[in-house]
Amino acid sequence: MSTPTATRLRAGAASVTVRSTTSAFVTSWALRYFGPWWKAAAMPVDEVLAGPLVTANVDGQAYDDLAAHVTAGPHDKVTYAKAQLLLVRDSTGTGTGTITAVSPAEHLAYRSEPFAGHLAVYGRAPEPVALAAARLAREMIRAALLRDGWTLLHASAVARDGRVVLSFGSKGAGKTTTALLLASRGHQLLANDRVFVKPVGDDLRVLPWPAAAAVGLGLLDALGLYDVVRERLRAGEQLHPTQHPEVTAALLAGRRDPLWEPDGRRERKVQVFPDQFPGWFGMELATEGRVGALLFPRVDAAAVPALVEGGRTLGEADFMSGSTEDRYPDVFGLAQGIDPAGGVLARTTVAEHLAVLPHRQVALGHDSAANAAFLANVADDL
Template identity: 60%
Template sequence: MSTHAVRLESAGAAVTVVSAEQAVTDWSARYFGTWWKAAEVDPASVCAEALVVGTVDDSEYDALALGVTRSPHTSTTYAREQLLLAGNASDGVIRAVSPEGALAYRSEPGALRLDVIGRVTEDVATATARLAREMMRGLLLRNGWAVLHASAVVHDGRVILTFGGKGAGKTTTAFALASRRGLGLLANDRVFVRPNEQGGVDVLPWPSAAAVGLGLLEGLGWFDTARERLEAGEALHPTQAWRVTEALLTGDRTPLWEHGKELKAQVWPNQFTDWFGVPLATEGEAAVLVFPRVVAGAGPAVEETSRTVGDDDFMIGKTEDRYPDVFGLVGFDGGGTRAARQSVGRLLSGLPHHAVVLGHDVTANADFLAKVTGCA
């Protein structure tokens, strides 16, 4: 049986995804794409490096799952599903199984290897990509990077970082500048940051699918494009709720809500470029900080604020409850050492800050933001 391999690289860190199923490696190649320079490599060249191996095999899954359940184990929640964990101090291997997802895991943190075994190819592909990102995160954190909750776009190497909680306008700001001004999209929700030798802060992407509400999709002029692509048989990310797909296909632009949470389109990273013509950027240096508020009916304007970057803007273990570091891949409290976070915070506090109010007119927002941030 042939083996396939895709290597992910960013800032000198590398993780290779290996599988006998090309669909598994293709998934990672598509997901990380240009952001982490994903490229097919000869499996024979994969030697002593960080590895995530995806295997689709019923019998191997059954054997590992049985081994976990028959051993002393604990229970936690991972990726919104129950996960049974069995650690073996004698061999340093962490074994786990998610019965609901029919996925089993074997992690060797000391050897930088993790195996994902399951019954269904798409489920294995999704979990393999997720854990390849976790392994890359661990490597970057060991190299002095930290993780910020921020969206980011790049103009001539200058990164505009946008901060705020859910609904503040991080996505609106990034997509307005990327779609209307042609800036490179570096990240939708999180970025890696590290001080550089020149006294600035380097910024790298955190690859992920992006959640875009139906109203914003319409405002960006992307709704009809998405509908046409779906009608042609293409698909958005499989985490998307079926109600969103149905609304897109029927042309219903009304925002959808469920249990107080807006249901959004889930866009693959490559679809920003392939569907919507938005370029993806791979790096840059922090230049401007933006703190937006989106107010229905408002016109874009600058407002006074004392807001700056604080501890809550960094990703730490207690804020990363969906994917806790149960496999020992990350460390550093999930978002980098305290020293790294403090150094970045001090440097970012010296950059230009802009608190802004934005409305729902994407073009007006983009023109205003381009002027305020100096990329007009």
């Protein structure tokens, strides 16, 4: 058995500890994944005394025992993280609310005690266990922040001197493009796709949502980052393991055209670790800030970068509501009684704060240099 290790994550007033007694890979993964955006730090295991906790171990026997428990009797079936999950809830009458689940395809088993703030993960290999532990630790942080009055917005974000520019829009509108272009022109990248916000006095405070950033092959090429990624891969480095193998093969082969799912509706994209933005691309990251302005981009291949007339108000799709979060349903009871978008009152208050801030609608073309120069000027003028 390896030396027990632990990593504590902190965002705002929320904290979660990831602990493992069998694999330092699990806790080092959490440190790498969350460190650039949340205040992740290694900590002595003997200091893990209280607070929300994810225990994650590579333990085939524990996996087998929990899998046998779940499948021995009636159980529910749900889809969680694109895999089938079988689960049973405590029926002993003890009132503990314990939830036991197994994902046969991933060889992962879970035991959640939501009222105790403890969730255990067991599996046969370090990487799946580390991925599951990080995902669940993030969900525990989210639940704590939502209880503390934060709201989750569907937006990208960059910061300069603590002042944040948010970019809104549906998939393909250009949120990621806008954020990465501004990050290449002196702003710090704070979020790729979603952010936590909370009114504090006259300010709207912002915290990042750590996640692998999905960047299409075409956008990667247009940003001038394609060759950097390809050379890193050829040297033996890796991108996030959720990246489809065909994307990795395309990069190694030098293919720059977009790759599509078989149904042709979704693009398969490069999955970038948070720490690869500064490490590979030289982009600085921000860990917090206050909202100063809003952008509403729209990408059109034939467009010349320009301001667009007309107004744009926030709608329900600009908040990360339940309908947008169906990939990770709260099957482990981590966010019982919490609106996943932060509650109607919180959303209304945030929308009111945002409505009075400077905002611009912008059209972007496919000339990244022109887009970057234009966006930098707009951001400076806001």
